[in-house]
Amino acid sequence: MLDKKTLSERDICTKFITPAIEKAGWDKMSQYLEEVSFTDGKIYVRGRITARGEQKRADYILYFKPNIPIAIIEAKDNRHRVGAGMQQALNYARILDIPCVFSSNGDGFLFHDRTATDGNLETELALDAFPTPEMLWEKYKTFKGIVTPEAERITIQDYYFDGSGRKPRYYQQIAINRTVEAIAKSQNRILLVMATGTGKTYTAFQIIHRLWKSGAKKRILFLADRNALIDQTRRGDFKHFRDKMTVVKQRQVDKSYEIYLALYQGLSGSTEDANIYKQFSPDFFDLIIIDECHRGSAKEDSAWREILSYYKNATHIGLTATPKETKETSNIEYFGDPVYTYSLKQGIDDGFLAPYRVIRIGLDIDLEGWRPPKGFKDKNGKVVEDRIYNRTDFDTNLVVEERRKLVVKKISEFLKGYDRFAKTIVFCCDIEHAEAMTSLLRNENADIAGENYKYVMQITGDNDEGKRELDNFINPEEKYPVIATTSELMTTGVDAQTCKVIVLDSEIKSMTKFKQIIGRGTRINEEYGKLYFTILDFRNVTDLFADKDFDGDPIRVKPVSEETDLVDIIDEEETDTTPIIDEITGAEIEIAKPAPRYPQNETSSTVQEGPREKVFVNGINVSVLVSREMYFDNQGKPITTSLKDHTKKIIHEQFASLDEFLRKWNNMEKKEALIEELQNQGVLVEALYDAVGREVDLFDLICHVAYDQPPLTRKERANNMKKRNYFTKYGEQARKVLEALLDKYADEGIENIESMEVLKVKPLTDYGSPVEIIKEFGSREKYLEALKDLEKELYKSA
CATH class of the missing domain: 1.20.1390 (PWI domain)
Structure with a gap:
């Protein structure tokens, strides 16, 4: 007689659970998967070595259709109770947006029904009483509010599969399903918030494909405000639409296509003739995807909002990594609350996005300010205004040559000690700053830049040669350029998969812009060794990591009834200077800039003509006052206490006494498992080694830091x-x-x-x-x- 108690968890699955679900009518080929890893495992950086944490893995996921997971089963061996796996299964079900949750030890099932309203939340089922696919599909429809046959027909439309094996990741699957389900229920304004690097365009493609194939939407417009976004979309994920797709160009309107890609700038202009969008009837498109919707049409009074208003009867889906919520601008006011949010922190925890190291370099004149001596003259011989200049002045109002040289020296020193060919973006205050930094970086790295000046390139809106090198910078196979200096052009819409270093030498106060800049480094490319990135911060910009809004859900700020301000605030991110090129004639298209809503008082003394002239000075001693690495807890927030106190708190939460820790250490089969467990809890092993000593065992590190024991070296x-x-x-x-x-x-x-x-x-x-x-x-x-x-x-x- 078979003794269940002697069987492993896998044996329980094979001999009891799998036969039970197949007997209930679940098809092995298409309706369930075993041992499904749905995350990649968080990347941990140990010095220059990286390691993956544990993947989240479900024992079984059951599908009504390949794109619709409806149940999850967590299995345990028979030495556990039937419901022992329920807690873990419920956590996974919450993450995966699954309504039906089961735990089993081979004797039967404990069923947790997230749709239950009658008090029967959990019930025990015999092994031969597992529900059929049809029974659980009814539960799913209840869970999602799918009540009409038409909504069900749209919902069950399959994804696009190209045979390559690529399929949506779990969070993309949720985003796609929630969007399709919302549209099936006649919702016409939808917002998706997904961190940079998590595949918003691929998600949009799958949404369009399912709605298009189901016949729910017949003509679709994909709107963006930058050439790079349109080009990446057309050549990338949307390429599967082939001859059904076209890019709208000025003076060329062909109404025979079904998928249209267009720039706002290409559809509208300052004259009625330039408003190409009006050549389509208001009901021509029934679905519009607005990429990077925090820009462009985000404001109610934006000139580009007119396009969306013209096609007001279509369904509008906004895509963004950084929804904008200010007193002037609100994505939520227009689209409603996000149907799904997948944040940077979630992406890093799941191992789909690269984690970051932050090294903050504080210069003395930045932290203490600088006041010119009496009668101090600039490079033109003019006396410099007597006041205290601080970090916000440098490189915008006042240029201190020695400061720029020191920043360049520290950047170069880091690269020389790390990897001189690590793709690096240097974010500067403006174009003049970027141009100057390009020259200084070439001089500081003359051994390489002398052989190939493209080692450092200025990539800004006014620099044609630099813009032509943008594709080479983001191409992993191209060696040059290595260092790109920029101001605004590369903050967004740049898929730099192998960017390993981001330098912040610009005052950045906008959370939206900060998130976009950080997003330039979050993509992973394992083939080229890109698993994390480093931020060199010269301006304390990374204080924004501590802001509650950095990784939180967007909160509406703009009151519904508030009158907009009389002064029009121009969003810097709406003023992209990238020229729009007519692909037929090769000529640059002139884009009319939106006029201010209210005329400015030309006689006002506060109105300044053109940009303020910079003052250039030299002969000033500038030095590094402090340089340190910032550390983050496992919630992604900067650690503000001492490293010792932070570690002690985590250890004491796990082990109340030294004896308790010693017992756990000695009983562990492999010490590496305990080390990984502590890292998952937020213990910063590498930082502790740096603080206490590399020659010390991790065991001694913990005993010393958490329990004040004298450490021994190995x-x-x-x-x-x-x-x-x-x-x-x-x-x-x-x-x-x-x-x-x-x-x-x-x-x-x-x-x-x-x-x-x-x-x-x-x-x-x-x-x-x-x-x-x-x-x-x-x-x-x-x-x-x-x-x-x-x-x-x-x-x-x-």
């Missing part, structure tokens, strides 16, 4: 053990192996000797192959037992 621990003559109980060859492992520990740490791979490297290979070494101990089990005893003895004094 070599001291190893030498103490050797003095006790512990190895005499083993044969000569086995003893030599253990001594070599102990030396390996002293050099590299406990994690390295726990792996069987250590037997394949010097000096262990001197004692034979892994098989021969293990034979000296009698068996693999005996070798592992000896290794375990070595570890116990190593930490015996503790």
Whole structure:
């Protein structure tokens, strides 16, 4: 008779759970998946080494259609209760937007029904009573509010599959499903908020494809305000639309297509003739996707909002990583609350976005201010106004040459110690600043820039050669340019997959702009070794990480009844200077700038003609006052307490006493598992090593920081053990192996000797192959037992 208690969790799945769900009518080929990893695992940066954390993995996910997950099952072995996996399953169901949740130990199922309203939230089911697909589909429709046959027909339309194996990630799947379901229920204004680098365009493509194929939407317009966005979309995810798609160009309106891509600037102008959008009837499009909707038409009085108003009967979907909510501008007012938000923090935690290191460099004149000595003259011989100049003045009103040179020196020093060919974006105050920094960076890196000046390129709206190099900068296969200096042009719409360094030398107060800039580094490209990025911050811009709005849901700021201000505030992000080129004639299209709503008082003394002239000075001593790395907790917020206090708090939450920690440490099969567990809780292992010492064992680091124990180095621990003559109980060859492992520990740490791979490297290979070494101990089990005893003895004094 089979004893269930002796079976592993996988055996329980194979022998009991899988047969039960198949008996209920679930098709193995299309309706359920086993051991589904739906995240990639958070990336941890340890010095220059990166490691992936644990993936989130469901034992079973059940689908009504390939695009609609409707149930999740968490399995446990039979030594657990039937509902032991429910808590984990509910957490995964919440993340995956799934209504029907099951836990099983092979005896039956505990069913948690998230649609229940009658008090029967959880019920136990016999093994042979698992619900059919049709039963759970009815639950899903209730959960989603799908009540009409037409809404159901639209909802079950499949994704586009191209045979490559690519399919939407879990969060894209949720975004697509919620959008399609909202439209199926006649919602006509929809907002999707997804962090930069999470695939908004691919998500938009799948939404369009499902609605188009189902016949719910027949003519679709994709709107953007930059050439780069249209071009990336057309050549990228939208390429599958092939001959059904066209790009709208001025003076060319062909109404025979079904998918249209267009620039706001290409559809509208200052004269009625230039308003190309009016050549289409107001009801021509029934779906409009607005990319980067925080710009362009975000304001109620924007000239470009007229286009959306003209097509007011169409469904409008806004896509953005940074919804804009100010007293003047509100995405939520127009689109409503987001149907789904996937944040930067979620993307980093899931391992789909690159984490970041932040190094803040504070210059003395930035932090303390600078006041010119009496009679101090600028480079033109004019006396500099006597006042205290601070960080907001530098490079906008006052240019201190020594400051710029020092910034360039620190950037170059970092790259020389890291990777001189790491793609780097330097964000400057304006075009003049970017131009000057380009020259200084070339001089500081003359050995490379002398051979190829494209090592550093100015990529700004006024620099044609630089703009032509933008594609090469974002192309992982192109070596040059390496360093790009910019002001506004590269804040958004630039898919720089291999950007490894972002330099902030500009005053950035806008949270929207800050998020967009950080987004330039968040993409991952494992093939080219891009798994994290570094921010060099010269202006304390990264204070914005501590702002509650950095990773929170958008909150509406603009009151419904508030009168708009009499002074029109021009959004810097709406004034893209990228020229729009007619692809037929090659000529630049003139775009009329929206006029202010209210005439300005030309006689007002506060109105300044043109940009303020900068004052250039030199001969000033500038030095680095402070340079340090910022650390972040596992919620992504800057750590404001000391590193020691932060670590102590986390350790004490897990282990109330030193004895409790020692028991856990000694009982762990592999110490690396505990190290990973502590990292997941927010212990900054690499930072602790930097603070206490690289020669110290992690065990001693924790005992020292959390429990005030004097730390021993690894070599001291190893030498103490050797003095006790512990190895005499083993044969000569086995003893030599253990001594070599102990030396390996002293050099590299406990994690390295726990792996069987250590037997394949010097000096262990001197004692034979892994098989021969293990034979000296009698068996693999005996070798592992000896290794375990070595570890116990190593930490015996503790």
